[in-house]
Amino acid sequence: MLKIDNVTISYKKVPAVLDFSLDMKPGQIISLVGESGSGKTTVIRAVLGLLAGGGAITKGDILFDGESLLSKTPEQWRSLRGSDISMIFQDSGAMMNPTRKIGSVFTEYLQTHEKISRKDAWAKGEEMLRKMRLPSPDNVMGSYPFQLSGGMRQRVGIAMAMTYQPRLLLADEPTSALDVTTQAQIVRQMMELRDTYGTGIIVVTHNLGVAAYMSDYIVVMKNGHIEDQGDRDHILHHSENEYTRTLLSAVPSMEREQGGEKDV
Ligand SMILES: Nc1ncnc2c1ncn2[C@@H]1O[C@H](COP(=O)(O)OP(=O)(O)OP(=O)(O)O)[C@@H](O)[C@H]1O
Numbered sequence: 001m002l003k004i005d006n007v008t009i010s011y012k013k014v015p016a017v018l019d020f021s022l023d024m025k026p027g028q029i030i031s032l033v034g035e036s037g038s039g040k041t042t043v044i045r046a047v048l049g050l051l052a053g054g055g056a057i058t059k060g061d062i063l064f065d066g067e068s069l070l071s072k073t074p075e076q077w078r079s080l081r082g083s084d085i086s087m088i089f090q091d092s093g094a095m096m097n098p099t100r101k102i103g104s105v106f107t108e109y110l111q112t113h114e115k116i117s118r119k120d121a122w123a124k125g126e127e128m129l130r131k132m133r134l135p136s137p138d139n140v141m142g143s144y145p146f147q148l149s150g151g152m153r154q155r156v157g158i159a160m161a162m163t164y165q166p167r168l169l170l171a172d173e174p175t176s177a178l179d180v181t182t183q184a185q186i187v188r189q190m191m192e193l194r195d196t197y198g199t200g201i202i203v204v205t206h207n208l209g210v211a212a213y214m215s216d217y218i219v220v221m222k223n224g225h226i227e228d229q230g231d232r233d234h235i236l237h238h239s240e241n242e243y244t245r246t247l248l249s250a251v252p253s254m255e256r257e258q259g260g261e262k263d264v
Pocket residue numbers: 011016034035036037038039040041042043052053054206
């Protein structure tokens with residue numbers, strides 16, 4: 001579905017990610033882990049065509065369903081984003097305009113993606129919030145972002161990102177701003193998205209506990225390159241890479257804290 005082929009990404013000619021390759025199957029959950037500055041966010045922003053600060057792909061290609069994303073026009077990007085590929089951020093609420101209510105932001109989002117009346121967009125937004133199991137969706141629609149908890153805001157962000165059932169969801173530190181209990185809820189909810197809609201997810205996280213819990217495949221990044229990678233089980237239990245072992249030794253087990261069923 002997604003193939004990142006030997007990509008180098010630079011900010012103003014200074015390489016930040018070097019020779020990065022990844023082959024993702026539909027419905028797979030892949031985590032990118034590694035220390036701050038290792039290039040995780042740069043990789044997923046490149047996939048969404050949203051590199052900041054003069055960032056550019058200087059080598060390689062990114063293919064979605066066999067088609068290069070690098071040759072897409074701005075118009076093609078607009079129709080791809082949201083419908084085929086979506087993204088959620090560390091604190092979705094912080095991305096929203098604090099002076100506008102959720103309902104207003106959500107309906108505008110829907111109206112930029114489809115020809116739909118404001119009334120129908122409002123109902124569709126509410127329905128998505130209900131699907132994400134937000135309590136009182138009508139109240140949420142009528143709230144400002146600051147009136148919701150971090151976990152609720154993140155579920156609003158996921159609801160918006162999932163409206164058009166994208167096949168690929170890019171999540172940048174989606175649980176970092178949340179307390180441990182809420183983190184677990186959001187992680188489980190993302191896993192449900194995969195199970196319900198078959199959404200493939202790339203999650204950037206510095207939390208190896210989260211990666212261990214939800215991923216099928218883990219990519220360990222260091223200084224802009226792939227230091228180690230493999231199936232969850234390989235990385236967690238069989239990798240001989242020293243850096244991976246060091247990262248793992250510092251992992252608080254989400255399962256132990258949450259009483260979950262998986263063993264890390
Ligand atoms: N907008 C930018 N302009 C210039 N350089 C940048 C920019 N964004 C990132 N970089 C550089 O690219 C490298 C990788 O950064 P990136 O944010 O992708 O790492 P990360 O692993 O996601 O880190 P973090 O976990 O802190 O978000 C770093 O050296 C960083 O300084």
